[in-house]
Amino acid sequence: MLSRHLDPIVAIATAPGRGAVGIVRVSGQGIGAFVQALLGSALKPRHASYLPFKGADGQPIDHGLAIHFPGPHSYTGEDVLELQAHGGPVVLQLLLARCLEVARGHLPRLRLAEPGEFTERAFLNDKLDLAQAEAVSDLIEASTEAAARSASRSLTGAFSQQVNELRERMIRLRMLVEATLDFPEEEIDFLQKADATGQLRGICQSLDAVLDRARQGALLREGIKVVLAGQPNVGKSSLLNALAGAELAIVTPIPGTTRDKVSETIQIEGVPLHVIDTAGLRSSDEATDEVERIGIARTWAEIEGADAVLFLHDLTRLGQPGYDAGEREIAARLPPKARVVHVYNKLDAGVQPPAAEPGNRAVALSAKAGTGLDALRQLLLQLAGWHAQPEGVFIARERHVQALRRAAEHLALAQGHAAAADQALDLFAEELRLAHDALGEITGVFTADDLLGEIFSRFCIGK
Numbered sequence: 001m002l003s004r005h006l007d008p009i010v011a012i013a014t015a016p017g018r019g020a021v022g023i024v025r026v027s028g029q030g031i032g033a034f035v036q037a038l039l040g041s042a043l044k045p046r047h048a049s050y051l052p053f054k055g056a057d058g059q060p061i062d063h064g065l066a067i068h069f070p071g072p073h074s075y076t077g078e079d080v081l082e083l084q085a086h087g088g089p090v091v092l093q094l095l096l097a098r099c100l101e102v103a104r105g106h107l108p109r110l111r112l113a114e115p116g117e118f119t120e121r122a123f124l125n126d127k128l129d130l131a132q133a134e135a136v137s138d139l140i141e142a143s144t145e146a147a148a149r150s151a152s153r154s155l156t157g158a159f160s161q162q163v164n165e166l167r168e169r170m171i172r173l174r175m176l177v178e179a180t181l182d183f184p185e186e187e188i189d190f191l192q193k194a195d196a197t198g199q200l201r202g203i204c205q206s207l208d209a210v211l212d213r214a215r216q217g218a219l220l221r222e223g224i225k226v227v228l229a230g231q232p233n234v235g236k237s238s239l240l241n242a243l244a245g246a247e248l249a250i251v252t253p254i255p256g257t258t259r260d261k262v263s264e265t266i267q268i269e270g271v272p273l274h275v276i277d278t279a280g281l282r283s284s285d286e287a288t289d290e291v292e293r294i295g296i297a298r299t300w301a302e303i304e305g306a307d308a309v310l311f312l313h314d315l316t317r318l319g320q321p322g323y324d325a326g327e328r329e330i331a332a333r334l335p336p337k338a339r340v341v342h343v344y345n346k347l348d349a350g351v352q353p354p355a356a357e358p359g360n361r362a363v364a365l366s367a368k369a370g371t372g373l374d375a376l377r378q379l380l381l382q383l384a385g386w387h388a389q390p391e392g393v394f395i396a397r398e399r400h401v402q403a404l405r406r407a408a409e410h411l412a413l414a415q416g417h418a419a420a421a422d423q424a425l426d427l428f429a430e431e432l433r434l435a436h437d438a439l440g441e442i443t444g445v446f447t448a449d450d451l452l453g454e455i456f457s458r459f460c461i462g463k
């Protein structure tokens with residue numbers, strides 16, 4: 001069922017210039033006459049026909065495959081026409097213009113699609129729920145294989161299914177409680193009879209498990225931002241290159257080689273790691289050069305926004321007064337909330353790292369020889385909170401994690417009401433309702449229009 005009247009839309013579904021085959025896609029109710037006028041004949045539903053795509057002058061713009069998916073059996077749930085043409089940007093623009101031209105007579109409200117609008121319609125027409133629609137975009141944007149696989153899993157509905165199962169269990173319990181509220185004389189032994197607290201405990205456990213998988217999924221989607229920081233010449237750029245397995249940043253024995261940040265996304269077990277190499281930190285009286293000073297200011301800005309800071313130390317210089325003073329200065333300025341890993345570099349020089357201070361995360365390695373890198377990778381995964389097998393994860397977003405957390409909070413409050421001496425059943429039911437609604441936000445059962453706008457506007461055009 002269409003929940004609102006929507007104008008037909010058209011877009012090039014493949015990023016122009018990128019694909020060998022490009023698709024122009026039209027979606028809307030009642031496009032039959034338009035298809036007939038554009039292609040000169042009706043098309044057998046859901047069958048690929050090889051045809052000329054003719055311009056106004058009757059000359060073919062291209063020859064390609066056309067497919068008509070009559071609604072509701074299409075991606076959007078509306079009538080859809082696909083023109084699969086050669087993927088050149090000019091050819092696709094010509095076909096798009098031709099569609100708009102033919103539409104003037106046969107589909108006057110046809111307009112260009114907004115980003116994400118095809119998928120938004122699939123959502124509005126109940127072809128996909130909101131978490132699945134988001135997974136479409138996450139699949140396209142996935143930066144690692146593991147992220148793509150888990151997005152695909154969410155797209156098929158694995159995540160939504162778990163959320164819906166939880167919601168159903170909450171509804172059943174709520175109905176039971178509300179029925180009891182209607183018959184107050186039975187209230188007293190309600191909790192024992194139906195084992196409401198036992199049921200609630202079970203729901204909480206399942207919710208925790210889903211929350212954990214969603215948190216892992218969010219990690220796969222967003223990755224973590226890791227900043228390499230330390231004094232000049234300690235080997236930050238060398239470590240970036242070693243982690244990336246490529247000569248990305250310039251390495252020289254000259255202190256102050258890196259002037260501006262160098263970023264690269266690498267992956268560890270499928271978790272995207274956005275690694276940022278920065279200008280070496282020196283105190284402002286040492287860094288007299290304007291360029292270096294700006295570089296250092298940027299380093300501090302990067303540190304502020306980092307999920308983890310790798311504080312590099314040069315084993316060959318430990319104990320030198322000027323060097324040690326520089327170390328203390330940096331340590332004092334690191335934000336208290338920063339998650340710091342102390343990295344003792346140049347282990348190949350034969351100097352042993354100092355004994356780890358209690359509570360400090362530390363690893364000794366050689367960026368040059370490549371030793372100790374695995375320990376660092378494992379430490380970073382641990383720091384990020386990654387513990388899952390990528391096979392078990394479905395992609396999720398911070399928005400989903402927040403909704404699951406809110407649901408868990410309401411369940412905890414419900415447990416409190418059940419445990420209270422007066423067993424406030426009405427409050428118990430109300431918290432269950434709030435938990436249930438929080439989960440509904442994930443799949444978009446009730447979703448504010450501005451949230452939808454925000455979600456779909458981040459899609460690429462044509463999706």
Ligand SMILES: Nc1nc2c(c(=O)[nH]1)N(C=O)[C@@H](CNc1ccc(C(=O)N[C@@H](CCC(=O)O)C(=O)O)cc1)CN2
Pocket residue numbers: 023069072073074075082127
């Ligand atoms: N050519 C083409 N390839 C594409 C897409 C597309 O829109 N066109 N997709 C766009 O993202 C993805 C596939 N998604 C699709 C999802 C549903 C239907 C569809 O026709 N669904 C009908 C019939 C289902 C069936 O036969 O079982 C339906 O749901 O009723 C088509 C594509 C990826 N590949």
Ligand SMILES: Nc1nc2c(ncn2[C@@H]2O[C@H](COP(=O)(O)OP(=O)(O)OP(=O)(O)O)[C@@H](O)[C@H]2O)c(=O)[nH]1
Pocket residue numbers: 231232233234235236237238239250251252253254255256257258259278279280281345346347348349365366367368369
């Ligand atoms: N022996 C040894 N030398 C290293 C190691 N890592 C880096 N170096 C050397 O240390 C010097 C500085 O390395 P860089 O990676 O440029 O250091 P940086 O911290 O990026 O320096 P700035 O960009 O100036 O802040 C170079 O001569 C590297 O070859 C290591 O593990 N062992």
Ligand SMILES: [Mg+2]
Pocket residue numbers: 236237238249250257258277278280
């Ligand atoms: Mg450098």
